[in-house]
Amino acid sequence: MNSPTPIFDNFDTLDNPFHQKVFHIASFFGRKEAILAADTDYEFSLKFLYSYIGSSATFSAYRRELERLLQWSWFVRKLPITGLKREDIEAYVKFARNPPAAWIGLKNVARFKQIGGDRKPNPDWRPYVVSINKELVRAGITPTIEQYELSQSALKATFSVLSSFFGYLIQEGVVEANPVALIRQKSKFIQKEQTQKPIRRISNLQWDFLKELAQELAEQNPVKYERSLFILNCLFGMYLRISEVVADERSTPTMGDFQRDMDGNWWFHVTGKGNKNRIVTVSDEMLNALKRYRQFLNLPVLPVSGERTPLVAKTTGRGAVTSTRQIRSLLQELFDQAYEKMVKEGFADDSQDLRSATAHWLRHTGISEDVKIRPREHVRDDAGHASMATTDKYIDSDLRERHASGRRKKL
Known part of the structure; x- marks a missing residue:
């Protein structure tokens, strides 16, 4: 089976499909392959995706799922997606769990390249x-086609995105039923967990080493490491996600987002996941971390109302950091050095988690520690959780007690 060709480019290259009158997808088909109504598939897929250009992460996730379905529907099932039934979706899920080798890559690459003036x-x-995972890469293990596996989280995302897409098609009058919603027994694809998975976090000892190391490096080489130390404190101390400290199409975090209320309390105003705005408590220690970083930047010790200084600025050039990959790289260096230390x-024996830790673990660790001593609803609101059930996942005392009661069981 031939390797597919990408269909959708990045959101910043797309013209507004709602201003288009004609949609042609013939270039993706050979003369014998053309699928009736493929142009309709293409039109409404574009319009659906265009509705999510406000968030690059959401757009990318939805594009990935739609592109896979279109490729399978057109070139394997030989049907337009507007003609798919429940049994077709079930066949597609089975295909996605074991795609042919020609459909599997060993690394993420760009869908399109700029060649001359054309994409x-x-x-x-x-x-x-x-x-x-990172530990296997460090061990010198290179990925192979045989290692491909569709994870349970990826499978859940597939069902979620495609159900949303077909719901959109129903609203537009393109289809009459949602074939994804008609799959009654999703349990044959999605496994149910009897117990919650442990939150991925670093230990208190690992955090102590990490924080101490970052402070030492910042003292020795402030130009290189003061920014890294500040980012580390933001992710742990205010439970921020990486996407909430870089500039993107949703917002550009600035120093002016730190604001003092009428009682003299400091809050950080952030636009988070799903374009939801929230305010985060700024602790005394976090405020001290902010002061330290601003002194390094030769700024007044505290932000002023309306200040537009980027929260995390580029070290070369002007403006805010826009790449989450750059933030991950800065933090990965700290993880690696803390492990070695x-x-x-x-x-x-106590250092191993740092080998596989990611930046998001800092958020998990901050929440896990605070939920032990702060009211759960306060942690929920600072973290931006939609429900208390999400916050409760960070309470691991039940697991500790459960293991303590079972450690001395006799065989």
Whole structure:
């Protein structure tokens, strides 16, 4: 089976499809492959995706799922997606769990390349990509096609996105039923967890080493590491996501987002997941971390109303950091050095989680620690959780007590 060609480019290259009158997708088909109503598929897929250009992460997730379905529907099932039934969706899910080798890539690559003045499909792009964790990469293990696996979280995302898309098609009068919603027994695809999965976080000891290391590095080389230390404190101390400290199409976080209320209390105003605005409590220690970073930047010790200084600025050039990858890289360096420091000082057995830690673990760790001592509803609101059930996942005392009661069981 031939390798598919990408269909949808990045959102910033798309023209507004609602201003288009004609949609042609013939370039994706050979003369014998053309699918009746494929132009309609293309039109409404574009319009659906265009509704999500306000969030690059959401747009990318929805584009990925739609592109996979279109590729399968057109070139494997030989049907337009507007003609798919429940049994077709079930067949598609089985396909997605075990796609042919020609559809699987070993790394993420751009869908399109800029060649001259034109955007050209990247021949190395594949709809599915093998993913292996950082520890395996460090061990010198390279990904292979045989390692491809559709995770349970990815499968849930597939059902969620496609159900939303078909719901949109119903509203537009393109289809009469949602074939995804008609799959009654999703349990044969999605496994149910009897117990909640543990929150991925670093230990208190690991955090102590990480924080101490970041402070030492900032003292030794402030130009390189003061910014990294501030980012570390933001993610742990205010539970921020990486996407909430960089500039994107939703917002540009600034120093002016730190604001003092009438009682003299400081809050950080943030636009978070799903374009939802929230305010986050700024603790005394977080305020001290802010002061330290501003002194390094030669700014007044505290922000002023309306200040437009980027929260995290580029070190070369002007403006705010826009790449979450750059933030991950800065923090990964701290994780790696903290791991080495722990091993060197005799804490090898306690250091292992730092080998696989990600930046998001800092948010998890901050929430997990605070939920032990703060009212749950306060932590929920600072974290931006939609419900208390999400916050409750961070309470691990039940697991501790459960294990303590079982440790001395006799065989």
